[in-house]
Amino acid sequence: EDQVTQSPEALRLQEGESSSLNCSYTVSGLRGLFWYRQDPGKGPEFLFTLYSAGEEKEKERLKATLTKKESFLHITAPKPEDSATYLCAVLPNYGQNFVFGPGTRLSVLP
Amino acid sequence: ETGVTQSPTHLIKTRGQQVTLRCSSQSGHNTVSWYQQALGQGPQFIFQYYREEENGRGNFPPRFSGLQFPNYSSELNVNALELDDSALYLCASSPGTGPNQPQHFGDGTRLSIL
Numbered sequence: 207e208d209q210v211t212q213s214p215e216a217l218r219l220q221e222g223e224s225s226s227l228n229c230s231y232t233v234s235g236l237r238g239l240f241w242y243r244q245d246p247g248k249g250p251e252f253l254f255t256l257y258s259a260g261e262e263k264e265k266e267r268l269k270a271t272l273t274k275k276e277s278f279l280h281i282t283a284p285k286p287e288d289s290a291t292y293l294c295a296v297l298p299n300y301g302q303n304f305v306f307g308p309g310t311r312l313s314v315l316p
Numbered sequence: 317e318t319g320v321t322q323s324p325t326h327l328i329k330t331r332g333q334q335v336t337l338r339c340s341s342q343s344g345h346n347t348v349s350w351y352q353q354a355l356g357q358g359p360q361f362i363f364q365y366y367r368e369e370e371n372g373r374g375n376f377p378p379r380f381s382g383l384q385f386p387n388y389s390s391e392l393n394v395n396a397l398e399l400d401d402s403a404l405y406l407c408a409s410s411p412g413t414g415p416n417q418p419q420h421f422g423d424g425t426r427l428s429i430l
Contacts, residue, residue: 210358237414237415238415238416240418240419242421249320249406249408249421249422249423251421252419252420252421255415257415293359295358301372302361304359306358307358308356308358309357
């Protein structure tokens, strides 16, 4: 069964304190791994797509990396506006069934 | 460029009733997917429509059904509502069905079942 887990469940950082979020997955063939950001009361906002192990993508203070079993979202010198829930999802080789993880709730304190 | 819009934003129903949720896809997008998101959890895939045809379905019972119109807007219908159907229902549109076509989400419809 395709599965995505994320850790930690919640993370509190001081402004400027860098850290990483983890997404571990088991899937029967990976077509893509996706990172989204979701603010309270809003729909998820697309951040990155990664396709193969070794790939990296960057956007402002965020950098996503991918291995054969997990992905990391590195946050460098975060600001309070980076506070949100970060969701990871995978698209298996078959079908259109995107499988989401439960998310990591990030709080960045000023 | 108008994004994905969903209506209504909030809805309260009772057990056994039926509900229809609506989604207008982003301009140029021919693919719409529906998700159910329970509180504190990630979205769960319900189904996807591509050019008016169902193109994939998650592990949801047949009382969850959908429709896509020629303008690519979409509806999600749920019959015989149960308490566990209380959730945020998200619609996402994309310009196609591949992994290189990122999904753009609306802000959802919050459905509460009493």
